[in-house]
Amino acid sequence: MSQHFVQVQQASKRFPQRGQEDLTVFENVNFNLEKGEFVCIIGHSGCGKSTILNALAGLDQFTDGGLIMEGHEVTGPGLERGVVFQNYSLLPWLTALENVKFGVRARWKEWTNAQVDEHSRDYLSMVGLDDVIDRKPSQLSGGMRQRVSIARTFATKPKLLLLDEPFGALDALTRGVIQDELIKIWGRDRQTVFMITHDVDEAILLADRILLMTNGPEARIAEAVEIELPRPRSRAEVVKHPNYYKIRNYLIDFLVNRSSTLRTADIDGRGLSYPQSINPARADADSSTPDEGDPANPKLVNFTPKETHHG
Numbered sequence: 442m443s444q445h446f447v448q449v450q451q452a453s454k455r456f457p458q459r460g461q462e463d464l465t466v467f468e469n470v471n472f473n474l475e476k477g478e479f480v481c482i483i484g485h486s487g488c489g490k491s492t493i494l495n496a497l498a499g500l501d502q503f504t505d506g507g508l509i510m511e512g513h514e515v516t517g518p519g520l521e522r523g524v525v526f527q528n529y530s531l532l533p534w535l536t537a538l539e540n541v542k543f544g545v546r547a548r549w550k551e552w553t554n555a556q557v558d559e560h561s562r563d564y565l566s567m568v569g570l571d572d573v574i575d576r577k578p579s580q581l582s583g584g585m586r587q588r589v590s591i592a593r594t595f596a597t598k599p600k601l602l603l604l605d606e607p608f609g610a611l612d613a614l615t616r617g618v619i620q621d622e623l624i625k626i627w628g629r630d631r632q633t634v635f636m637i638t639h640d641v642d643e644a645i646l647l648a649d650r651i652l653l654m655t656n657g658p659e660a661r662i663a664e665a666v667e668i669e670l671p672r673p674r675s676r677a678e679v680v681k682h683p684n685y686y687k688i689r690n691y692l693i694d695f696l697v698n699r700s701s702t703l704r705t706a707d708i709d710g711r712g713l714s715y716p717q718s719i720n721p722a723r724a725d726a727d728s729s730t731p732d733e734g735d736p737a738n739p740k741l742v743n744f745t746p747k748e749t750h751h752g
């Protein structure tokens with residue numbers, strides 16, 4: 442039986458295409474998540490990240506392959522898994538507090554109203570929303586709405602949190618503030634998190650490991666990069682750490698140069714190919730040359746997705 446909290450084995454996803462061969466988005470995808478781990482996944486647009494996340498959520502299924510969580514096959518959605526999407530799916534007719542309470546009440550049906558209320562306020566407070574809990578989503582900014590979504594999902598304490606580019610629609614400043622809140626809230630509960638992001642710096646700040654996907658079609662998870670930086674992390678401290686540029690340059694090199702060339706041929710033949718584990722902080726020279734710029738104030742790298750072709 443699996444020793445891992447989540448185990449994905451030989452997963453593939455194919456979509457039928459009218460009059461053409463099926464589109465194989467990814468194949469032979471293998472990875473594990475350990476309990477309490479924060480894992481980010483990065484790859485070019487269209488390689489299948491959301492499809493993998495949706496399968497973990499039980500909202501979609503792999504065409505082939507296994508998905509096991511705590512020894513049980515995942516076959517549909519469940520309360521032990523919570524999802525935050527980019528477009529904060531709040532109930533528009535409920536206030537921020539009511540939105541959070543809605544999830545909490547569904548999770549702990551035996552709780553009194555006072556318990557539900559206190560718990561929900563606690564999580565809204567953690568994301569800095571004490572003053573606006575009685576506002577409806579339409580009266581909140583995009584950043585505030587996303588904070589409500591995060592509070593709502595974390596408040597139900599799912600064992601596995603699935604975050605699909607949760608900050609993708611936010612400006613850089615708001616994003617920074619909410620990243621800090623996410624670190625705080627995760628630091629308290631230490632749930633297992635699987636998060637999609639296009640932002641290399643965000644991934645370094647948050648993750649214990651970053652899974653790197655090659656380009657689709659027929660994408661793979663080629664490497665798992667260990668982020669050896671002390672916790673608790675803050676952006677100010679992380680960018681000053683001697684390992685920071687080694688990790689960052691390694692990731693950017695993968696995305697810019699290797700994600701398109703490291704294809705099936707390179708990783709085939711290994712049978713059940715788990716991603717190669719990489720620790721750029723311990724690697725030599727090549728990937729460790731700092732890029733130009735002020736280390737205390739690095740350029741914000743928001744990795745711009747590249748369309749891939751499926752023709």
Ligand SMILES: Nc1ncnc2c1ncn2[C@@H]1O[C@H](COP(=O)(O)OP(=O)(O)OP(=O)(O)O)[C@@H](O)[C@H]1O
Nearest residue numbers: 456466484485486487488489490491492493746751
């Ligand atoms: N229902 C569907 N039918 C056909 N093709 C689909 C369907 N859903 C997704 N795809 C295709 O599968 C591929 C993977 O989509 P997915 O959204 O998982 O990629 P992604 O890596 O999350 O991309 P992005 O970073 O742009 O969000 C894309 O090429 C998409 O067009």
